[in-house]
Amino acid sequence: MIELKRVCKSFYHNKQEIKVLNDINITINDQDIFGIIGYSGAGKSTLIRLINALEKPTSGDVIIDGHNLAKFTHHEIRQMKQKIGMIFQGFNLLESKTVAENIALPLLLTGVPKQDRDKVVDELLDFVELKDKKQAYPSELSGGQKQRVSIARALANKPKILLCDEATSALDPQTTRAILDLLKRINQQQKVTIIIVTHEMSVLKHICNNMLVMENGKIVEQGNVVDIFQNPASPVTRKFVNAVIYDKLPIRILNNMLKHDINNIYRLEFLGSSCRHSVLSDAIMRDCGKISINILFSNMIDIQENVIGYMFVNIEGESNDVEEAIDFLKRKQVRIAKLDKDGNYV
């Protein structure tokens, strides 16, 4: 378990204090895949670097498995670092060494004999599916392959924690997906706790269980990924969620509707269980077709077996029939909002 308690971090530039992290409290459970998202400069890298002691907190405690890092000697810090793997956006592989030599480096540092090193390297190459690149140099590899090598290197000492700082930010969507799948496999097969820093919500959506959102060195929101996607509380979080699933009717479709004088537009929010029921047809059927529901647009995504999404509909009929249908939908746990003249959903 990783705990950060009242952690603050400042850098000093010409005696001037730059507060980078402010009162950070986090608990990350074993075998969790934990996402940290925020805009550039929010302090994400600084935060993740506290966990493997690349940075020291100015105040507050970083506690790993009950051990306060502040109480560790230099030697203990080094031993702890060997049990925490880290991968980076820029891969940080040694250009002067082959793939095999790169992966063997952490073992070399801990004094593992050559024979054992070779064995571990072969296993890891097998695991990341890069057996044929064993003697290649990093400059001969694609970005995705480089990241696989650096993942293999990070796993060499069988760490219990893997830190990923923008590990997929330099990769295309398909390669990103493959790397994320690999991380998931590491999490499941080797029981490794994974912490992912990113500025892409899609990364969190694919593999994280829990997440937090950072802004200006503060945590603005923290919790279960599905919950946060469904109920983004802060404006920053909403912006991030909107990048993956947009909660407004696209402006062109909206203008088109208004041109045709269609204005009974509602937004239905589907969360969790409501997706599994035939709520729309039920709403129409119960009134024996007194109303009509016309689907204008819909936006749905899946987050780890959960579907969440927005559907934009035009409901026509007598106003009290419409009201009744809306009440019915609300009872079925569909959150519903009407589009007002100003383009807001109320």
Next chain:
Amino acid sequence: MFDFNTLLTPELFFVSLYQTFFMVGISLFFGAILGTLFAVILVITKPNGIAEHKICYSILNTIINIVRSIPSLILLVSVLPLSYFIIGTSYGTTAAILPLIFFVSPYISRLVENSLLEVDNGIIEAANAMGATTWQVIWHFLLPEAKSSLVLTYTTATIGLIGATAVAGTIGAGGIGDLALNYGYYRFDHVAMITTIITLIIIVQIIQTIGNKLSKSIRNHHRET
């Protein structure tokens, strides 16, 4: 007006050549060791370095700057008494070696420092994340990653050193520089002058070519295979 009479004998030429190689070789060897050592100390003790140490950094940095700012001839003569103290003479090829080491070590340390600073910070970051000791960072990360750049650095240093031995020739160190000065210049021996100039050009060309090739092959050996 061009005088082809010369005092230059093949024997004299080859002895001078040997003296130059001797001086360059020995002082390069010690200069490279010391210079690289200083450079590594500078890089790790610099502000935000992996073993930051303000006092150590400023002292070494200042000394190197001071020595580097003394013109080579003045540096060479000012160190000669030290040669006398150690080997009992301040004249000749052997006596010139100590001053040459004084000259070349700070020079090499600045060049090596630049090579080491070129190493991507991410590499050091990765080393730190792995829990590498300072020594391990230097040996397994910093130096291997700077290797091809270091080869060029030592090449430049060697060529600079050849120039310095020519200057040392003026204080009686022997070698090609001595030849050019004492025969070519003072005795108007054009053949001696031209021979030494051409010899120096050829030596420098050869060294630079080898250095470039070697550095390139280190940098590219993976792309060619």
